[in-house]
Amino acid sequence: QVQLVQSGSELKKPGASVKVSCKASGYIFTDYAMNWVRQAPGQGLEWMGWINTNTGNPMYAQGFTGRFVFSLDTSVSTAYLQISSLKAEDTAVYYCARGAEGYSYIYFDYWGQGTLVTVSS
Amino acid sequence: QSALTQPASVSGSPGQSITISCTGTSSDVGGYKYVSWYQQLPGKAPKLMIYDVSNRPSGVSNRFSGSESGNTASLTISGLQAEDEADYYCSSYTSSRKTVFGGGTKLTVL
Numbered sequence: 001q002v003q004l005v006q007s008g009s010e011l012k013k014p015g016a017s018v019k020v021s022c023k024a025s026g027y028i029f030t031d032y033a034m035n036w037v038r039q040a041p042g043q044g045l046e047w048m049g050w051i052n053t054n055t056g057n058p059m060y061a062q063g064f065t066g067r068f069v070f071s072l073d074t075s076v077s078t079a080y081l082q083i084s085s086l087k088a089e090d091t092a093v094y095y096c097a098r099g100a101e102g103y104s105y106i107y108f109d110y111w112g113q114g115t116l117v118t119v120s121s
Numbered sequence: 122q123s124a125l126t127q128p129a130s131v132s133g134s135p136g137q138s139i140t141i142s143c144t145g146t147s148s149d150v151g152g153y154k155y156v157s158w159y160q161q162l163p164g165k166a167p168k169l170m171i172y173d174v175s176n177r178p179s180g181v182s183n184r185f186s187g188s189e190s191g192n193t194a195s196l197t198i199s200g201l202q203a204e205d206e207a208d209y210y211c212s213s214y215t216s217s218r219k220t221v222f223g224g225g226t227k228l229t230v231l
Contacts, residue, residue, distance in 0.1 A: 035220075037167075044124065044225040045159070045167065045210050061219055095166055106214045107157050109178065111166035 002026040004096055004112035011118045017084040020115045022096030029077035030054050033099035035108055036070060036081050040092040048094075050105040051079060059105070086119045093117075125150065125211055125223035132229040138199040141226045143211030144192060149221060151192035155214035158187060158196045161225075162207045170209075171196060198228075206230045 007021040022034065036048040049060040051070040058070040069082045079096055094115050097108035126144040133139040143150065143158075150156055156174045159167035169178055171187040174194060184199045194213070198205055211223040 037222075045161075045212075045222040047212070047220045047222060059218075097167075100169070100172065103155075103172070105220055106155050107169060107172045107212075108159075108167075109169050111168070114166055 002098070002110045004098060004110055006094075006096060006112040006115045009116040009118070011120065012086050013121055014086055014088060014119055016086050016119075017082060018086060018117055020081045020083075020094050020096075020117065022079045022081075022112050024077045024079070024098070027098075030074055032101065033104035034070075034072075034079040035097045035099055035105055037095040037097055037108070037111075038092045039095065039114075040089075043092075047105075048081075050099060052104070053079070083117070086117075088119050090117060091119050123221070125213060125221060127209075127211060127223040127226045129224070130227045130229065132231055133198075133201045134231045135201055135203065137201050138197060139201060139228065140198075141196045141209055141211075141228070143194040143196070143213075143223045145194075145213055145221075146192055148216040149213040150189065150194050150211075152216060153214045154189070156187065156189060156194040157212050158185075158194075159210045159212070160205075160207045161210065167210065201230055203230050 003025045005023045030053045035050040038046045048064045051058040071080045096112040098110040100107040100109040158171040161167045174189045175187040
């Protein structure tokens with residue numbers, strides 16, 4: 001069965017960096033795109049962008065350029081989200097979500113359990 | 122890209138039907154048949170309930186249905202059950218080749 005398992009919660013100080021992992025299993029990793037979605041505490045979902053798992057080419061949504069980097073390690077079927085120069089407003093749950101077949105960054109059929117990143121001094 | 126507009130909350134009694142609206146523009150909801158709906162139970166990851174405006178993924182109850190008119194999409198839940206209490210989000214493909222979510226609607230089953 002398809003599973004996306006994310007790394008555990010992180011507590012970081014402002015200015016630090018964090019790298020969240022998303023390990024996929026139960027399907028061919030490079031056959032489906034991987035998306036990232038942010039949810040701030042008590043807020044709605046925000047699509048951050050996606051990465052083509054075949055080419056490694058990332059695409060970032062408005063507001064997620066510069067400090068946010070999507071990457072892959074296809075040898076271990078894992079996608080990564082790195083955020084640098086962390087700010088308090090980056091505090092959120094970050095989800096990885098698989099793009100449905102034929103709909104790379106439009107529909108998300110499987111989701112990770114979410115990783116809470118807390119930025120606090 | 123602005124978020125799609127959803128009502129903050131809706132409520133209904135068991136057995137009733139409710140409808141959640143999702144209003145966008147001709148650059149997203151009204152321009153493409155790529156609207157989806159997600160259910161998010163408390164403390165859980167979202168779950169895809171509807172795609173392509175009105176299609177249900179395998180395993181999703183037929184009590185959930187979707188439709189669209191102009192720049193507004195709608196999710197209808199019939200035969201409301203206590204387990205349907207959750208947050209619901211719409212999303213749409215946009216003309217800038219991105220995806221945008223709605224602000225979310227909290228469904229309360231009375």
